[in-house]
Amino acid sequence: MAITTVPPTSRTAGRPPSPYPARPQRTSLGRKVRDNLTGHAFLIGAVLCFVVFSWYPMVRGIVMSFQRTRRGETTWVGWDNYSRILADPSFWPAWQNTLYFTVLALVVGYAVPFFVAILLNEFRHAKGYLRILVYLPVMLPPASALYLFKFYAYDPSDAGLFNAILKALHLPTSQWMQSPDMTMPAMVIASTWMNMGGAVLIYLASLQSIPGELYEAAELDGAGIWRRIRHVTIPQTRLILALLAMIQIVATMQLFIEPLILANGAGAEDSATTVAYLIYQHGFFQNDLNGAAAVGVIMLVVLAGFSAVYLRLSAKQD
Amino acid sequence: MSVPQYRKAAALALVAGLGFSLTACSTKSGDKDTNAGGKVTITVDCQPVGAQKELLKNWNDDVAEFQRQNPDIVVKSVSVGEQCNNPPDFTARLAGGTVTDVFYGYMTDVQQVLDSGQAMDIAQYANKDTIPTWDSIDPALKEVFTDGGKLYAVPVKNYSMGLIYNKVLFQQAGLDVNNPPKTWADVRAAAKKISALGNGIAGYSEYSAGNTGGWHFTSLLYSQGGRVLTEDGKKADFNNAQGKQVLQNLKDMRYGDNSMGSRQLLQWADLLTNAGAGKVGMFIGAPDATQAIVSQFQGKFQDWAMAPLPGQDGAAKGTLGGGEGYFFKKDLTPEQVKAGMKWIAYQKLTPGKGQFDYVRAKPQNYPVGLPQPLLFANGSDAQKQELELRKANANVDTANFAIFEATPVPIKGEPRNAQAIYAVLDAAMSGVLTNPNANIDALLKTAEEKVNQLLAAES
Numbered sequence: 001m002a003i004t005t006v007p008p009t010s011r012t013a014g015r016p017p018s019p020y021p022a023r024p025q026r027t028s029l030g031r032k033v034r035d036n037l038t039g040h041a042f043l044i045g046a047v048l049c050f051v052v053f054s055w056y057p058m059v060r061g062i063v064m065s066f067q068r069t070r071r072g073e074t075t076w077v078g079w080d081n082y083s084r085i086l087a088d089p090s091f092w093p094a095w096q097n098t099l100y101f102t103v104l105a106l107v108v109g110y111a112v113p114f115f116v117a118i119l120l121n122e123f124r125h126a127k128g129y130l131r132i133l134v135y136l137p138v139m140l141p142p143a144s145a146l147y148l149f150k151f152y153a154y155d156p157s158d159a160g161l162f163n164a165i166l167k168a169l170h171l172p173t174s175q176w177m178q179s180p181d182m183t184m185p186a187m188v189i190a191s192t193w194m195n196m197g198g199a200v201l202i203y204l205a206s207l208q209s210i211p212g213e214l215y216e217a218a219e220l221d222g223a224g225i226w227r228r229i230r231h232v233t234i235p236q237t238r239l240i241l242a243l244l245a246m247i248q249i250v251a252t253m254q255l256f257i258e259p260l261i262l263a264n265g266a267g268a269e270d271s272a273t274t275v276a277y278l279i280y281q282h283g284f285f286q287n288d289l290n291g292a293a294a295v296g297v298i299m300l301v302v303l304a305g306f307s308a309v310y311l312r313l314s315a316k317q318d
Numbered sequence: 319m320s321v322p323q324y325r326k327a328a329a330l331a332l333v334a335g336l337g338f339s340l341t342a343c344s345t346k347s348g349d350k351d352t353n354a355g356g357k358v359t360i361t362v363d364c365q366p367v368g369a370q371k372e373l374l375k376n377w378n379d380d381v382a383e384f385q386r387q388n389p390d391i392v393v394k395s396v397s398v399g400e401q402c403n404n405p406p407d408f409t410a411r412l413a414g415g416t417v418t419d420v421f422y423g424y425m426t427d428v429q430q431v432l433d434s435g436q437a438m439d440i441a442q443y444a445n446k447d448t449i450p451t452w453d454s455i456d457p458a459l460k461e462v463f464t465d466g467g468k469l470y471a472v473p474v475k476n477y478s479m480g481l482i483y484n485k486v487l488f489q490q491a492g493l494d495v496n497n498p499p500k501t502w503a504d505v506r507a508a509a510k511k512i513s514a515l516g517n518g519i520a521g522y523s524e525y526s527a528g529n530t531g532g533w534h535f536t537s538l539l540y541s542q543g544g545r546v547l548t549e550d551g552k553k554a555d556f557n558n559a560q561g562k563q564v565l566q567n568l569k570d571m572r573y574g575d576n577s578m579g580s581r582q583l584l585q586w587a588d589l590l591t592n593a594g595a596g597k598v599g600m601f602i603g604a605p606d607a608t609q610a611i612v613s614q615f616q617g618k619f620q621d622w623a624m625a626p627l628p629g630q631d632g633a634a635k636g637t638l639g640g641g642e643g644y645f646f647k648k649d650l651t652p653e654q655v656k657a658g659m660k661w662i663a664y665q666k667l668t669p670g671k672g673q674f675d676y677v678r679a680k681p682q683n684y685p686v687g688l689p690q691p692l693l694f695a696n697g698s699d700a701q702k703q704e705l706e707l708r709k710a711n712a713n714v715d716t717a718n719f720a721i722f723e724a725t726p727v728p729i730k731g732e733p734r735n736a737q738a739i740y741a742v743l744d745a746a747m748s749g750v751l752t753n754p755n756a757n758i759d760a761l762l763k764t765a766e767e768k769v770n771q772l773l774a775a776e777s
Contacts, residue, residue, distance in 0.1 A: 069433060069434075069435075070433050071432055071433060071435060072432075072433070072434065072435015072436075072648075073435070084775045087771060088768075088771065089764065089767055089768045089771060090768065155581070156580045156581060156582075157518070157580040157581070175580075175752065177583065178581075178582050178583060178752040179752065179753075180752070180753065263527075263583065264527035264528055264583045264584075264585055264588075265527050265528050265744070266527070266741070266744055266745060266748070267527075267583065267748070268582075268583060268748045268749070268752035268753065269745050269748055269749045269752070269753065269756075269761070270745045270748075280406070281741055283409065284405060284406035284409045284410070285405060285406070285409075285529060285737050285738060285741045286735075286737070286738035286741060286772065287409070287429060287430040287433060287735070287737070287738060288738070288775075289409075289413055291775075
């Protein structure tokens, strides 16, 4: 028996038939708006917020980076602000400091929460309490947490918490934030302690979604804990790991409050000057809002690159 | 109402609400200009905050009395924080155009105020008619706020820096409180003895963060006879013997003698907190630093005295002077400018009133008798009146400031683009105070390059 088939169109191939009545192919814009009025109305608040507080300032910042305001007169100066900023002796050291922090934060701030999550996942009892304990620092306002580190932990005298511990262990003490070499590692420690709670919870959720049979099978094959982590945990959570790495990079490159509070700004010999702090310095201390805008745009471009990777990864995760 | 209709109604209500909110946001209060009753309204900032109870009451009483005397003027006070000009906040207000009609600023702010285009020329309004003591105000202070023949602010305070020292710690260290250090070598020797008291006491303390390091570097440089910029203001001029001496003195005290304490990267409040706690033997500052130590950091007036800034081998060759003034926002009506002038005249520039109401201040925890504000010209009528009132109502021991007053040091103003330059110089100060191996030549060379680059960009 010959079967007559209707070749599916490329757009509907493989799709189940729609339960809704077919709509006319063409609708006017007004009709579309009317049909979705409720949706648009609910959207308008969020869109307005984005327009006013995100997109407009962003566009304004880009415009300002090509202008110069002097004596109340604003003129177009082309790429002048950019060439001036690129020649600023603080510009490259600020990027160097920022990248150093980002790398350190990836090594420490990224790995530590992952291993803490694995550890928590292994516990059979008191899981809830331990989770709260790990998440507590996140609930502390960042400024309070940083002042705690500044005056309590990083006190350069022997009275400081960390120095007291080092001394008790007969190890050399440190000047912490007053030492240009220790500025960034000290900021990474404080930042990791403050922020790792959120990452730990995300990792935990991801770990708990790994089928237990995989671990059982690995155990039957004689895999120890490290091999289980390497061959089961990491492959099963690699997308989450990659996503959080991207988020971490984008967040750490905007490092600002840590130098502002822990290092009182630029830090010893400018060792805490990050790109975000450089923007603040140009904008609010050097009467140079246009220069600040130029640094901001450069930073935006760099972070946009990382964000593009993040978006690709999250699309893959979906 | 069916569910979709209910949703639609909710959505429309939401949109309408947003519309109303935005309309409300965009509505101006309308109180900027002369109102229907023929009154002129002005907004003025630097009203003390709630925590400064007595100062706030004084301010509010002044406003009430001023309005009683001038029923056609309404003064609306705005508080912008305990520190009337926290640089980042001030810059944000200027950039956002949200400064008040009559707004407070430092002498170092003139450049950024002019660049922001927020201030107006008030030369034609500033005279004896609007400010009765106008001719008594030190002309040098008016000059600071003048640019291209245009006047942009009315000076209300002026100070010069000296050496502030803790008499109690001096006595404990066996030092003579009536013979404070006169040279930096004397300071070093005294600091060594004071820090030997232990208990975390710094013999001498210094700033190195938040622009305050650069601010004090400038004063220390002036004491050596140096200057921050060349005569034409186009190049840095501190990478020389005087600049090196400033940093060498600090490095010697910090690491040679260990007499500056272990906590560095200090800003204004950090140092004064330590001073209020009795942990600082000496530091440089203006007379009103003692007021902050008492009113904000729980110190005692009787513990503190002041001497002139020390020099390297003898008397200091100069000291840094600075001060404050009130600017007038662009586009004010002539009536508003005149009303603002009247208010400033009443609250800031009349002996016996406002900031000079020493009778009122005497019983309060507010010092009378400090050699400040150096507002009126020597020999002027207003100065004579102010000095008489100050002497009659002093509530601090004026003897503590007698050496400072009796030994005047030439006052030099702040450099052009002061705040930006101070930010650069912070690194040189923090370098010698946090790094025992700091290379002074390299620190100054880097700072010089940065300042020159900054000045080139400005021009």
